[in-house]
Amino acid sequence: MTTQQFTGKNQLIDRLAAQVGNREMAIQILRDRGHLKADGKTFTEAGAKRNAMSAEERAKDRASKRTDKPVSAFKYDVKTNRATFKR
Structure with missing residues (x-):
């Protein structure tokens, strides 16, 4: 799996x-x-x-806590299970 x-x-x-x-x-x-x-x-x-x-919500939450930026400032990459800043 x-x-x-x-x-x-x-x-x-x-x-x-x-x-x-x-x-x-x-x-x-x-x-x-x-x-x-x-x-x-x-x-x-x-x-x-x-x-x-969801996995996406958890990734964005982790990134938000790490950077003190709002969850809405991130996009999710399903391949890496990571959230990165939106450009």
Whole structure:
């Protein structure tokens, strides 16, 4: 499976598992980030918000937080899963 198969909302675990190559590792990463509770199945409030976002929305959110620019200032590249400034 490729990460491009998981571009929709509510696919946070599946998408991360495809990126890192292992579902258990993805679950541990999300636990460490505070997006999953200790049971590895239940999202925290922050995790539920991330899970409700599409891959595009998460990429733009990451870029926005990193640069202090509004989400609307970015465009998404599905091939790289990155958001870059609009020109």
